[in-house]
Amino acid sequence: MVDLNQLGEKAFKAKYELQGLSTDIKNKALAVVADSLVQNAPKILEANSIDLENAVKNGMSQGMQDRLRLDVKRIEAMAEGIRQVAALPDPVGEVIEEFERPNGLKISKVRVPMGVIGIIYESRPNVTADAFSLTFKSGNSTILKGGSDAINSNSAITDVIRDALASCSITPDAILLIRDTDREVTRQFMKLNEYVDVLIPRGSAGLIRSVVENSTIPVIETGTGNCHIYIDKDADLDKALPIIINAKTQRIGVCNAAESLVVHRDIKDRFLPLLDKAFKENHVEIHGDEETVKLIPDAIVATDEDYGKEYLDYKISVKTVDSVEEAIAHINKYNTGHSEAIITENDEAASKFLAGVDAACVYVNASTRFTDGFEFGFGAEIGISTQKLHARGPMGLKELTSYKYRIIGNGQIRK
């Protein structure tokens, strides 16, 4: 089994080198890495073809095989992503606050890299390049643990990046990949507190739960989204229907897709038949409460389990309520703290919803699909945090940093 302490120590040493690199040097290195990935595409594709052969042997689904598959275009997209990260502002060194104390101590709060960031992810090999570019630009070293399905692809990508860094006289240990696919190694990785400052899981709800439950390293929980749209009695249905169709069907497998509708009773008679028609056209199956089923007879009767479910499918639950307060209570009971929307022309209802709903992103009259680092203008995204500690919602470069206090004195002692 691989010696994680050795890996940890390498990452730990690398972080001190990385935290001192200038923005210019980091950007130049990212450009070299991007070019190098494209130049080495044949090598990466060869490794990927081994993963794909194994996937076929192991009976992997077509959808999963598609996630695993690389081609020249996808490698070029990976490189392009890295170039985009290079073009983003460097968060490191920003002075967040500055103040002087009555005793003359000058205190400044300065943005610094987190240190060593661990990332545990699943099938998509492009996450390897993606995670590297974000952690590197924000001055961190990273230890990656990808899915065993993609081990050959991930290894090849990592090797290309390491060689490119070395050619720039930067420590290749900025990126370290755990190449041992033994599950016990992953469990040990989650307890590597001595070396790893934060652990970010990216992938299925099961993966994330396992990391939250087993890690002793601070975790940023990402990605599970049981997102609701509440159609208020004062909703403009010409806005409501396109937003709902967009949020439910534009991409069904993503965490910011809508999974549940909450409908005010005063509007249900007018709204639900229109919804029925729109969802029939878009092949969306409705799981509704009693009131819903009265108006949409072929809807399936919803269970409590439905309201708590992130379908990631052409399915949606519908619940009717008497008031915005009841809508808020329902959402706060079942949501995962991701993205929730109200459709209303009523300012008071909008204010109540914005204040009362407990989630990273709360929308008025817009699709939940906008919860995304690019859509927010962050230029990149390592994931969407659904916890409240450290970062909430889309996480870009800034969210991969911490801060330190620098205190300048001239001999002050505490009385």
Add this chain to the structure above:
Amino acid sequence: MVDLNQLGEKAFKAKYELQGLSTDIKNKALAVVADSLVQNAPKILEANSIDLENAVKNGMSQGMQDRLRLDVKRIEAMAEGIRQVAALPDPVGEVIEEFERPNGLKISKVRVPMGVIGIIYESRPNVTADAFSLTFKSGNSTILKGGSDAINSNSAITDVIRDALASCSITPDAILLIRDTDREVTRQFMKLNEYVDVLIPRGSAGLIRSVVENSTIPVIETGTGNCHIYIDKDADLDKALPIIINAKTQRIGVCNAAESLVVHRDIKDRFLPLLDKAFKENHVEIHGDEETVKLIPDAIVATDEDYGKEYLDYKISVKTVDSVEEAIAHINKYNTGHSEAIITENDEAASKFLAGVDAACVYVNASTRFTDGFEFGFGAEIGISTQKLHARGPMGLKELTSYKYRIIGNGQIRK
């Protein structure tokens, strides 16, 4: 055994009421709570006397008994602390950032309460009132688990606070105390993810380690401080000695006390004899490396364990180095990410130290004892974070909040 889910649900419900309270209502309630604690001093002292009797029976040390003991003056100090928190600015509702996207979405990042904050602490019963005032002012509900030694005192204080809140028509579930002293309850508390947003341990290194290892709730690690002072070759010894004596001896049992000195070789011949004299006067025992023992013959030879130790005692370790770089490497190897200082008149050395040392607070020419919410001007402190996620260094009211994004649209959908 107590039903933690029931407690959790109460705190969960309370948080929605608390997040909507105006600053004025919160401040008035805090004033009522403060007065009520003083008025009910006899009741609290009676409960405290039971804890003290048990403490004597159980052979508790004098020092620990002193921590546990309340008197009228200490209760008045508790009340005064609450009044001070009432006077602080309310962090809730602050607009941290605001921006508009090209598609017309108006996004604002707004400071909101964390939700439910769990606090696990040890003997001092004043933490009960302290923790309440900070979590309440920042709009959170709190579930407290104090030490079993102080259970009667903590219960009495909690009851007084709950009654005072109820008299202000505010939910008493803003503060909930786990009154079951079974250790299994504490273990279950650490896994109450459904209801608790963050867990903050306050107490000994052992308590904190246990919480970090066993909690599945996000934890803010606080308090362990293996703090160093590096005496550079260009140190002004007239500054160095008072700072060292202050940092080591002003209060030996605190996390921001100095536990280790790092001394540049070029200054050791001049500095160490002065240090020896000053420490002899202050009864501080030196554990030094070979070079140190050469100059201070009655110093104890330091082991590797010494360098990693938070003595919390009249003891200090001393290590000699050849350069500021070696000092930084030594400190980064052994420190706990709390507070580190350099004594130097050399700007280049100071800059290197500020940039290279990985800790919450890095000082130039000042005592590490200033790492404190009050000394930083935060007006209060729930603890000192030694992790990098969320908050680093002294944590005041702001550090007990999270944020949410409010997004206002007019029908936007994602293309």
